[in-house]
Amino acid sequence: MRVTVNGVAQDLPDEITVLQLLETMNLLPARVAVERNLAIVDRAQFGVLRLQTGDQIEIIGFVGGGEDDG
Amino acid sequence: MTDDGLTIGTVTLRSRLIVGTGKYASFEETKRAVEASGADCVTVAVRRVNILDPGRPNLLDHLDPKVYKILPNTAGCYTADEACRTARLARAAGVSDWVKLEVIGDPKTLFPDNEALLEATKILVKEGFVVLPYTNDDPIMARKLQDAGAAVVMPMAAPIGSGLGIRNPHNIQMILETVSVPVIVDAGVGTASDAVVAMELGCHGVLMNTAIAAAQHPIRMAEAMRLAVRAGRLAYLSGRMPKRRYAQASSPTDGMIE
Numbered sequence: 001m002r003v004t005v006n007g008v009a010q011d012l013p014d015e016i017t018v019l020q021l022l023e024t025m026n027l028l029p030a031r032v033a034v035e036r037n038l039a040i041v042d043r044a045q046f047g048v049l050r051l052q053t054g055d056q057i058e059i060i061g062f063v064g065g066g067e068d069d070g
Numbered sequence: 071m072t073d074d075g076l077t078i079g080t081v082t083l084r085s086r087l088i089v090g091t092g093k094y095a096s097f098e099e100t101k102r103a104v105e106a107s108g109a110d111c112v113t114v115a116v117r118r119v120n121i122l123d124p125g126r127p128n129l130l131d132h133l134d135p136k137v138y139k140i141l142p143n144t145a146g147c148y149t150a151d152e153a154c155r156t157a158r159l160a161r162a163a164g165v166s167d168w169v170k171l172e173v174i175g176d177p178k179t180l181f182p183d184n185e186a187l188l189e190a191t192k193i194l195v196k197e198g199f200v201v202l203p204y205t206n207d208d209p210i211m212a213r214k215l216q217d218a219g220a221a222v223v224m225p226m227a228a229p230i231g232s233g234l235g236i237r238n239p240h241n242i243q244m245i246l247e248t249v250s251v252p253v254i255v256d257a258g259v260g261t262a263s264d265a266v267v268a269m270e271l272g273c274h275g276v277l278m279n280t281a282i283a284a285a286q287h288p289i290r291m292a293e294a295m296r297l298a299v300r301a302g303r304l305a306y307l308s309g310r311m312p313k314r315r316y317a318q319a320s321s322p323t324d325g326m327i328e
Contacts (some may be wrong), residue, residue, distance in 0.1 A: 006118040025121050031128050032119055033162035038155075040162045058118065060159045062129050064100055065115025065145050066090020066279025 001053035012051065019046040021057070032061045074303065076252060076275050079168075079200040079221050081139060085109045086269070087299040088141065088254065090279025094288065097132040103282055104133060106292035111139040113170050113277065115146070116160045135165040141202065143170035148183070150190035157194055169194060170224070170256075170277075171203040180230040180257075184211050188218055195219030204256050207241035209248040216249045223249055224277060227268060228258025231280045235264035239271055246272050262291075262298035269302025270310070 003012050005021070012021065018041055022029050034041040035058040041049055051057065075082040089109045094100040104112055112133055120126060130140070142160030147153040150173055157169040173190055175183035182205050194201050200221045205211050207225040215223050225245055228234035235258065236242060246253050252274035259265050259278045268276050276299055285291035 006121050008121065027119060027121075028128070030164070031130055033159045033164070035155075035159060035162075040158055043162070043164060058159070059121065060116055060163070061119040062114040062140070062142065062160075062163065062165075063117045064091040064094060064097075064129055065117075065143060066092040066113055066277075066283070 001051070003051050003053065003055045003057060005057045006059055014053075015050045017047055018049050018051065021051065022046070022059070025059075027059065027061075032059050034059050074307075078202070078252060083111050083139060083275075085111070085296070085299070086275040086303055087265075087295055088113060088275060088277040089282060089292070089295075090277070091115075091129060091133065092279050093283035097127055097129060099288060100129070101132045103288045103292040104138070106289045106296065107282065108296040110137075111141055113141040113143045113279070116142050116144070116156050116163075130165070139168070140166040141168050141170050142166060144172045144190075146174070147172060148174050150186040150193070153186075153190045154193050157190075157199060158197075161199065167198065168200045168202060168221075171201050182206055182226075184208070188214055191215055191218045191220050202254070207238050207245065209241065209244040212245045212249050212253070216251050220251065222252040222254050222274070224254045224256035226257040227255045227264065228260075230257040231284075232258055233260025233281060233284075234258055235260050236267045236271075239267065242268070242271050242273065262294040265295055265298040266302035266305070269299055270305050272306050275299075 001014050003010050018034055037056050075084050076086045085108045087109045088111045089107050090113050091100050144153040144156045153173045161167050173183045173186040175181045187203055191201050191203050202222050203215050203220050204224045212223040227236045254275040254277055255268040255273050256277040259281045265276050282288050282292045
């Protein structure tokens with residue numbers, strides 16, 4: 001299925017969970033937050049929530065920054 | 071004076087210096103600068119993780135959230151909506167419910183859009199965030215932010231990254247006399263004396279990034295800032311001598327050799 005992750009279109013297995021997506025991408029769940037179609041995904045739901053085709057996923061983390069250096 | 075911490079919400083920070091983590095050459099340098107600064111609160115930016123290059127070292131591997139209070143910021147946000155979305159994502163990452171709220175008005179000045187800032191502050195306070203808004207040096211705005219529930223107010227000393235120092239100490243003083251929440255000078259500090267001035271005015275803390283990261287020797291400057299914030303704080307608490315226009319001898323005139 002087609003899912004957009006951080007603005008990049010990805011081909012992912014059907015019914016993949018958020019946790020599986022993070023594992024596929026080698027991301028430590030403890031270090032990120034996930035948004036699905038503009039709604040924040042509760043951490044407790046990472047292993048349960050299954051993505052659907054067309055989903056827009058944002059995975060964010062913390063980077064070095066002080067003041068408006070975006 | 072070990073009890074002279076900075077209390078924000080329910081947390082008391084040991085240091086009155088809060089530092090940014092941007093513009094360093096490496097995470098190692100970031101870590102060493104933070105350590106030299108003595109800060110126990112660091113601000114971090116919230117960004118998309120690089121999914122094309124996973125496994126990259128993570129900032130929080132170098133700055134342990136169990137050791138440092140993590141202050142996520144909304145740097146780069148130009149609307150209240152963007153800032154609130156960023157703050158919510160930052161909180162969802164599970165390390166902090168604090169947010170250094172920035173809603174920027176334009177890329178040239180990086181002045182805050184105070185209207186949008188106030189709106190975002192109201193929304194995030196209602197949602198339970200501890201909001202630390204970056205604002206300009208305006209006492210009326212500071213009061214409005216306090217009334218909206220901001221935990222502190224963070225007026226700029228000068229534009230972000232400018233290093234111009236405290237451009238309007240009188241306004242900072244007015245803010246100190248207007249609000250009862252802590253006042254933290256955020257942005258514009260260039261060198262140690264600027265931090266001293268802010269603290270001598272009675273500010274409760276100073277937040278800086280570029281002044282340390284863009285120094286020729288960031289680690290040394292971080293230490294200078296640690297000492298400056300401490301020196302300024304002690305001078306403020308000591309109550310400085312009155313200024314006089316003419317000299318006043320400090321040695322007795324009695325017993326002069328004749």
